[in-house]
Amino acid sequence: MTNADLFTTGRVGALELPNRLVMAPMTRNRAAADGTPTDLMAAYYTQRASAGLIIAEAATPNQVGLTYPNIPAIHTDSHIAGWRRVTDSVRAAGGRMVLQLQHGGRVGHPDNSGLTPVAPSPIALPDTVHTPTGHQEAVTPRELTVDEIRDTVAYFATAARNAVAAGFDGVEIHSANGYLLHQFLSDNTNQRGDGYGGSIANRIRFTLEVVDAVIAAIGAERVGVRIAPGVNVNGIAESDTDELYPALVAALAQRQPAYLHVVFADPDSALFQQIRSLWPTTLIANPNLGWGVPLPADGGAAAARGLLAAGADLVSLGRSFLANPDLVQRLRTGAPLNTVRDAHLMYVGGEEGYTDYPVLADSTAPAGHVALAEGIALTGNTRPAEHSVRTDDIAHSAVGAKPMLSAGAA
Numbered sequence: 001m002t003n004a005d006l007f008t009t010g011r012v013g014a015l016e017l018p019n020r021l022v023m024a025p026m027t028r029n030r031a032a033a034d035g036t037p038t039d040l041m042a043a044y045y046t047q048r049a050s051a052g053l054i055i056a057e058a059a060t061p062n063q064v065g066l067t068y069p070n071i072p073a074i075h076t077d078s079h080i081a082g083w084r085r086v087t088d089s090v091r092a093a094g095g096r097m098v099l100q101l102q103h104g105g106r107v108g109h110p111d112n113s114g115l116t117p118v119a120p121s122p123i124a125l126p127d128t129v130h131t132p133t134g135h136q137e138a139v140t141p142r143e144l145t146v147d148e149i150r151d152t153v154a155y156f157a158t159a160a161r162n163a164v165a166a167g168f169d170g171v172e173i174h175s176a177n178g179y180l181l182h183q184f185l186s187d188n189t190n191q192r193g194d195g196y197g198g199s200i201a202n203r204i205r206f207t208l209e210v211v212d213a214v215i216a217a218i219g220a221e222r223v224g225v226r227i228a229p230g231v232n233v234n235g236i237a238e239s240d241t242d243e244l245y246p247a248l249v250a251a252l253a254q255r256q257p258a259y260l261h262v263v264f265a266d267p268d269s270a271l272f273q274q275i276r277s278l279w280p281t282t283l284i285a286n287p288n289l290g291w292g293v294p295l296p297a298d299g300g301a302a303a304a305r306g307l308l309a310a311g312a313d314l315v316s317l318g319r320s321f322l323a324n325p326d327l328v329q330r331l332r333t334g335a336p337l338n339t340v341r342d343a344h345l346m347y348v349g350g351e352e353g354y355t356d357y358p359v360l361a362d363s364t365a366p367a368g369h370v371a372l373a374e375g376i377a378l379t380g381n382t383r384p385a386e387h388s389v390r391t392d393d394i395a396h397s398a399v400g401a402k403p404m405l406s407a408g409a410a
Contacts, residue, residue: 006304007332010052010314012282013221013258015096015169017052020308021328022284024318025055025100025172025226027071029347030354035060035073037082042089043355047325049095052314055172055224055261056086058102058179061159062152065103065180066113068130070349074099074159080166087167098170098224099163101156101214105180106141106189107234117141118148120183120190120197120206126235149196149206152180157213160223170222173214175207176263177226178234185244188237200240204248211255220257224284228263229271242271249278256281259314264288267310276311285312295319299327299337322346326359335360 010017030041045054059074060066066073073079083099090097106119111131119141128135144152160171175181183189184206190197196205207225214223229245230238238244252260258281265272265285276283287303289295296302299320307315321327323338330337338357345353 005308006301006315007328010282012053012098012224012314013170015053015258017096017314018050019052019328020314021052021304021331022314022316023048023051023054023321024286024316025057025174026318026322027057027068027347028354029068029070030349031070031072032082033070034078035066035071035076036078037072037086039085040351040355041072041082042086045086045097046089046093046095047355047359048321048327049090049093050326050328051095051321052328054090054095054097055316056083056097056099056168058100058174059083059159059163061101061103061155063113064115064118065105065108065155067102067104067107067179068347069112069132074101074162074166075155080162083163083166083168091167096169097167098172098222099166099168100172100174100226101159101163102174103152103156103180105183106138107179109136109139111136118144118152119180120144120192123189123191143192146194146196149209153206153209153213156210157217160214160217164218164222170224170258171214171218172224172226172261173207173210174226175210176228176261177231178236181207181210182228182234182236185248186236186238187240189235200244200247203244204251207248208251208255211252211257215255215257220255223257224259224261225252225257226261226263229275231264245271246274246278249275253278253280258282259284261316262286265307265312267306267312272310282313283311284314284316285310286316286318289319295323295337295340297337299324299331301331323357325357326361329360333360 006021007019010020031037048054059072062075087097106117106125108117109129109131110116122140122143124140125138127138129138163171185203190203195202211225230241260279261284262275263286285307287300287307289300289303300317304315319340323340324330341353
């Protein structure tokens with residue numbers, strides 16, 4: 001394979017993509033306190049509209065699913081209107097965009113959501129959780145009742161309809177990286193004795209019910225699913241990865257959503273090849289470029305080509321798009337890449353480390369000052385006033401290290 005293969009056209013559902021580079025969803029903590037997307041977020045995504053597909057950062061389908069402060073949501077009219085500002089701007093710039101739907105489950109805190117987190121079983125996250133007043137020990141979540149599970153499924157379906165109303169081309173259901181759906185999948189976080197726990201068939205049931213409801217709401221051609229086989233973030237410890245995921249993927253394949261997104265895909269593993277053989281539609285693979293280490297000089301282009309050669313249809317990159325708004329152009333022309341700045345800048349709000357990375361057209365000026373669609377302009381007053389994060393805390397914390405993975409680590 002050559003680098004040019006990254007720039008051939010691709011497809012997701014009914015969407016034709018101009019290239020095979022997908023911007024992975026990355027938690028960036030730039031929403032308003034109530035979860036409403038901001039104009040700054042519209043600027044950020046519009047800068048990256050040349051990606052074949054943008055998967056927007058995780059948005060919660062209800063209040064109890066909130067993870068950290070300043071995370072976007074998609075369950076009120078304000079959320080829909082805020083996201084519409086984002087999608088209108090991205091579409092005017094020629095981009096395509098889907099929204100990741102994420103319920104945090106036990107990864108949350110009452111100081112963030114105002115509610116006790118919920119989970120498949122009352123097993124606390126073995127870590128601290130970032131809150132507006134700093135890091136606090138995770139609380140023991142409340143076990144979801146069967147009726148509440150059904151209600152949560154309905155919240156996902158409503159969130160999907162809201163996403164379409166907000167102008168997204170579809171949604172990605174987040175069943176990965178230690179959040180609620182993944183908590184149901186993993187036997188160390190799911191110790192239920194009913195039809196949602198125990199056997200693999202029972203543990204995959206919740207994810208399948210969410211997928212079924214979302215497909216019924218907006219159509220299979222608008223739905224993707226994200227999985228993370230063997231990824232032990234947020235306290236996940238699967239004992240049966242090699243049996244769990246073929247069963248899940250085979251069941252998902254019967255529903256034929258538009259795509260499957262595999263986190264930290266290893267092109268040489270038997271499990272990845274088994275997933276590829278089972279999957280009937282578009283397969284997006286996210287390479288493992290290391291955790292807590294600098295990106296390779298090529299931003300992951302060689303790893304992306306390796307995944308395409310191994311059968312992936314599209315490849316998602318996270319940090320490379322974060323630091324390079326014009327990543328597609330840089331890789332296409334062989335131009336050098338910007339390096340990712342200090343990790344804490346990913347999460348503290350404001351333009352710095354978000355919309356001010358330089359672009360090739362004007363490498364001496366902050367990228368945040370490019371012209372944007374829909375009249376959105378950047379000013380010096382874009383840092384959310386309510387975001388009181390201490391950078392010395394966040395740089396050494398779970399939210400300072402893990403959301404990069406939880407939202408697209410590569």
